[in-house]
Amino acid sequence: MTMNTITVAIVEDLDDIRNGLAALINGSEGYRCVGVFSNGEDALRDVPVLKPDVVLMDIDMPKMNGIECIKALKVQLPALQITMLTVFEDDEKIFRSLQAGASGYLLKKTPPVKLLEAIQELHHGGSPMSSQIARKVVQAFQQTGESKKQTENLSPREHEILSYLAKGYRYKEIADTLFISVETVRTHLRNIYEKLQVRSRTEAVLKYFNK
Amino acid sequence: MTMNTITVAIVEDLDDIRNGLAALINGSEGYRCVGVFSNGEDALRDVPVLKPDVVLMDIDMPKMNGIECIKALKVQLPALQITMLTVFEDDEKIFRSLQAGASGYLLKKTPPVKLLEAIQELHHGGSPMSSQIARKVVQAFQQTGESKKQTENLSPREHEILSYLAKGYRYKEIADTLFISVETVRTHLRNIYEKLQVRSRTEAVLKYFNK
């Protein structure tokens, strides 16, 4: 095994696919398959010992699914590079996988050459995925920073007051921070509540965070 | 212009790059450059009239920068497909661009052939970007669903109570919802505050949302 060889582990319950992948990897210069598993439990037991560079993970498997397996593996090996290799391209599966700790998301229809490239990219700090998958991630990402419409008609000062409210400050603490009287803070809050159509600090903070 | 021709607009302040891009696009079968702009203002005025399929947008430009330009364009044309084309690969610029409404993020060092492919992908609902850029987006995405450690030692019932607190419910409303007495809710809250080391509902809700 040369310095540049990438070691790979495969977790996949279908024998044909698993064997096909192993053959592809071992038959390619610069790649070496060091572990094959047909279920999450086995992978969870042996991957921490094998310490492969990258893991190809299926989602649908008996007992422990791929997403659960990733979560458990990441606890032991936070730096382990994992990419999903699945037939599913629905948002749910994609988001859960990435949040569980996967860095890449590949479809099984990915041609062999592209798959080897993807393993390279994953090992070199990239997140291999099709541009269609990337779009779903980008859209989810865009939603996190969306709206703001709830608080947009607040005045600058009201925004400021609300921001301290959202830090858990009490009236007096806000007053002291901004060098104004508690009564002024109360007046601002009343106006903020009016504009946001809420009746408590918690509701106001919820709108502040777009929850 | 055939049915399959993709119309492109370019917003880029550097003459050489702008002209080079226009030449590349017009010199390629299936692509047509319908507008070139050296600043955001001009683009904002003419792009809504030209209605190109995709827009290549630079970030650093005099007066109105590319990110501001995207925000303004997206208000008028929410379905417009825009990709950044820039030298910057820092997180800040990437996230701001995507949140402003860009779907793709390409670097200027992208080779011409790849650039044309990326325009295709963008037009077909993908989000073209290198796997390195994708990794940054994935990491940001992972952080949104991270932690949970703050509230993990709460009992199931306490979690439930806290979840209602985080919806802005008052003691009485929680009590009525769960068919328990207000006093019980208060007891739970006292225990929750103790475990989370907070002294107010707002602080508790903040921890609940990992803020």
Added chain:
DNA sequence: TTTTCAATCGCACAAAAGTAGTAATCTGGA
């Protein structure tokens, strides 16, 4: 079996927050 802990309920008091009404300045537009 004893102990621990989650879940339930109560009382009392203090602190904080919410509601209502009013009003003085100041500032940027129409």
Added chain:
DNA sequence: TCCAGATTACTACTTTTGTGCGATTGAAAA
């Protein structure tokens, strides 16, 4: 110039919340 709205501030009152001190039940763990 005049006005709307932003910012400041006060009094008075009600409601909600936070805290201290108990207490019972049941289930699970030691």
